[in-house]
Amino acid sequence: MRLFRSPNAWQNWFLNFQRSFLILLAPWLVSVLAQGAGRLYLLTTYAPPGTYAALPQDINRTLAVGLLFDMKVAAIAFSAPLLAALVLAARPAAHARWLRCLPGLGAVLATLFAASTVVSVYYFATFSRSIDLFVFGLMDDDTQAILTTLWHGYPVLRTLALLAALLGATFWLVRRWGAHVLRARLARRALAPSALRLALIIALTVLACRGSLGTFPLNKDDTGISSLRLLNDITPNGISAFFWALSERDNDKRFTPVTNAEGEALYQRFLGRPGHGLQPFMATTGANPEARARPPHVVLQIMESMGHHMNQFDRPGRDLLGALRPHWRQDWRFDRFLSEGNGTIDSLSRLLVRSPVLATSQSSAATATFASNAFAPFLARGYRVVFVTSGAATWRNLGRFATHLGAQEFADQLTLRQRYPEAQPGAWGVPDEYMFRYIADRLARADRDGEPLFVIALSTTHHPPFLVPEGGLRGGLDLIDIERLPYYANWTGLADAFDTLRYANDQLGRFLTGLKASAQGGRTIVAVTGDHNILGVDYARDSDAVLARAVPFYLYVPPGYRGQSTYDPSRPGSHKDILPTLYHLSLPDTPYFRSGCDLLAARPDPQWCFGFNNPRLLITRDGAYQHDRPGRIQPWAGPTGLALAPEQAASPAQAAEQARLGAYGPLLQWQINYQVQHQVALRADRP
Structure with missing residues (x-):
């Protein structure tokens, strides 16, 4: 003191x-x-x-x-x-x-x-x-x-x-x-x-x-x-x-050292057999005479906030699909299908390089070499890779990242505005219709030049604040029954969201209609999915666990390229299965990084065929497993649809499958860390 x-x-x-x-x-x-x-x-x-x-x-x-x-x-x-x-x-x-x-x-x-x-x-x-x-x-x-x-x-x-x-x-x-x-x-x-x-x-x-x-x-x-x-x-x-x-956030962008022993333990849990390095992920497509003789163009269209749920409200008198309707009903579509990520960049990181690290495109690994590069199999077969978005190339460093991965062309809203001066930018980019026009023009030119294209595209219009582009339909939809549902009880802009959904669906449908009627329609495979379900919806019920994460997977495969494809709409899947399916349809005898399955295989590989949403949800033929509920399963409520029955104790076989699938997320995390850690070896193996 x-x-x-x-x-x-x-x-x-x-x-x-x-x-x-x-x-x-x-x-x-x-x-x-x-x-x-x-x-x-x-x-x-x-x-x-x-x-x-x-x-x-x-x-x-x-x-x-x-x-x-x-x-x-x-x-x-x-x-x-x-x-x-x-x-x-x-x-x-x-x-x-x-x-x-x-x-x-x-x-x-x-x-x-x-x-x-x-x-x-x-x-x-x-x-x-x-x-x-x-x-x-x-x-x-x-x-x-x-x-x-x-x-x-x-x-x-x-x-x-x-x-x-x-x-x-x-x-x-x-x-x-x-x-x-x-x-x-x-x-x-x-x-x-x-x-x-x-x-x-x-x-x-x-x-x-x-x-x-x-x-x-x-x-x-x-x-x-x-x-x-x-x-x-x-x-x-x-x-x-x-x-x-x-x-x-720092952890989300950080790649940590891993050991071979950790990978071997995860391979043992997931595959039931030992593995070393990335070898268990390596696979090769089968013979494909049609694709070898005439390589198809391939388009992977990722639609902003295209969840399964909102499209289900389409009905006579409430037209949500527009020009998409005939294609939606006639072509192949998997509905028991999950987005792997829960945000746009999350899903893109997984689709492009199989990375569960959210912002890989902005991380220290943005210039790394990836064995899991989604473009590599197409590049190895002489395809020209084109990335198109109605948004900005600078968003999340996407333009530079895609170009680094091998995209020879990257077209964003600036490209589209230069090509189509009438395209007026909104909050997130120009209207989606200009993106679709560009893809159609680019496919027509490639067809004339005899050059196969792989086009990956990202839309933006169906995104908050849900601004309908000039010329798009506004209002006129009867939403009274939807507004009463608990899912949307706290929404104030529901009508705007349905308006932009209607616009995006219609523009996608117009693109498909024009493509099928064109000279290149018979040699173009189109895949469509959502980056994630629309956000902000109150999925409070256990029976809606899958509905909350569900996005559609649509496929247009011209008859000449279907080969031995087996279409079974009840097969469960997720984003991890899109590229393996496209590789098998279009690329003969081509090595690729397998972390999913070919959904059109006559006998899908049971080890890789399931739906996965990080980090909580897994779906199989039997139903849904949630990460924090070991030994429990929610069976499907019916032979089709996404509704789940009340949770019950899993059978011994189901509990074993849940435990096996529980290793998939950690295995994905391990492999991306392994890739970043072993860059010298990966560059030496680069095709």
């Missing part, structure tokens, strides 16, 4: 510190309440009817643990000004100036917490989950497009006004409360009681910053509260979820 010349100085220091602590309690409490209000809003808005009656203990625990998270992050934020008060309390003049700053500082901090709650609520409303890695789209995606989406999709001005009002109200409250604290006569106490009170304040602050009396501070593991995912998702506040995403 030598810092204080007398007991009176000590008492003055402690009284000053006490006053700062008491004043800061007001904005801290506002911060906690603001975060709790957001959680209550999400609970009352998005929880299925009857949730409290069915899961009262889970809801009470969600609110209690959520309150601890709110207290924790607020305590951490307010501990900085509290520490400053601890230092400045010994200097009366400095402390007086500090007290004048506290109302403004406290109000700003409380408003920032309220703003984080608004962001968290909007994020959940859009993606049906708490803040995660995708939030970094504000930095990694097209920022202008993101801001346009926010402006059209959310009440931005009202939100800003509300936050401004909260700032003013909190400032007024803290000033009033601070004046009351300063007027109050705090008792002077002897050294020992004062030291005990100081220790108590510090202990309470530290405890609040930990959020727990246990061995470990409150953390992400404490959000596993209920079988209802909604309750787990809304337990953390936006600040906690953001920092977890931030810590995962």
Whole structure:
């Protein structure tokens, strides 16, 4: 206590510190309440009817643990000004100036917490989950497009006004409360009681910053509260979820060293046999006389947000398919089919290089050589690879990445605007119709030149804020029955979403109609899938686990290239199976990287034929397995469709299959790390 010349100085220091602590309690409490209000809003808005009656203990625990998270992050934020008060309390003049700053500082901090709650609520409303890695789209995606989406999709001005009002109200409250604290006569106490009170304040602050009396501070593991995912998702506040995403972001772009022993163990689990390096992934297509004599053009069209679900609402009087209808009904289509990723770049990374590392195109491995390069088999057979998107080449570094992988041409919205001056850009790119026109023109030119093309294309129009391009149909769809469904209960722009879906489907259908009628139609294979299901839909029921991740896989295969193909629409699959299927249809006797199966094989390989959505869901002929429910299966509710029957205990054979398939995700992670780690060897083997 030598810092204080007398007991009176000590008492003055402690009284000053006490006053700062008491004043800061007001904005801290506002911060906690603001975060709790957001959680209550999400609970009352998005929880299925009857949730409290069915899961009262889970809801009470969600609110209690959520309150601890709110207290924790607020305590951490307010501990900085509290520490400053601890230092400045010994200097009366400095402390007086500090007290004048506290109302403004406290109000700003409380408003920032309220703003984080608004962001968290909007994020959940859009993606049906708490803040995660995708939030970094504000930095990694097209920022202008993101801001346009926010402006059209959310009440931005009202939100800003509300936050401004909260700032003013909190400032007024803290000033009033601070004046009351300063007027109050705090008792002077002897050294020992004062030291005990100081220790108590510090202990309470530290405890609040930990959020727990246990061995470990409150953390992400404490959000596993209920079988209802909604309750787990809304337990953390936006600040906690953001920092977890931030810590995962670096890991998401990081490739870690792996060992051969780890790979051998995973091969043993998944394939039931040992393997070394990447050899178990290597396969070769069979003989294909038709494709050898006249190599077909191949088009892989990835449609933005083309989920299985919304297209099922097409019916007489509600035309959602437009020109796509005859093709959708006549050609081959797999409906028990999953997107592998849950975002556009996630699915693209997996399709292009079989990488579960989300942003591979922006990572340290963006210039690596990949044995899993999707373009390599086509390039080896003399194909010209063309990547076309109605969006921007700069999005996620996609243009450079695709070019590095071997795409000889990359056409984006700038290319399309130069070629078609009437193409007016929207939030994410030019309308999809210009992308389809470009593909049709490019196929016609390649056919005249006798050059086989592999075209991979990415659409953008059916993306929030769901702006229908000029000339597209708007309104006129009877959506009353759809609006009543719990899936869309909290949507405000449902009509716009169905309008852009109708537009995208119709443009795809027009492209297919024109292609089939053209000279090159008889030698062009077209595959269509969605990058992911539309986001923000409330799939709360267990029976909708597959519906939530389902995208269609459509195939137009001219009769001359069908060969021995066996079409069975009940076969389950996912994105991993698209390229193997296309390789077998178009490339004779060609090596390729196999991490999926040929869905048109007479006898599909049972080891590779299943549907996979990272990280939670697997589907087989028997039904669906969820990652966090070992030994349990949800059988299909019928011979067709995506509905699932109630969960039940898996049979011994099903439990063994679930355990085997559980190694697939870790095996994918291992192989991409192995590839990045062994670049010298891969470059030596490069075709």
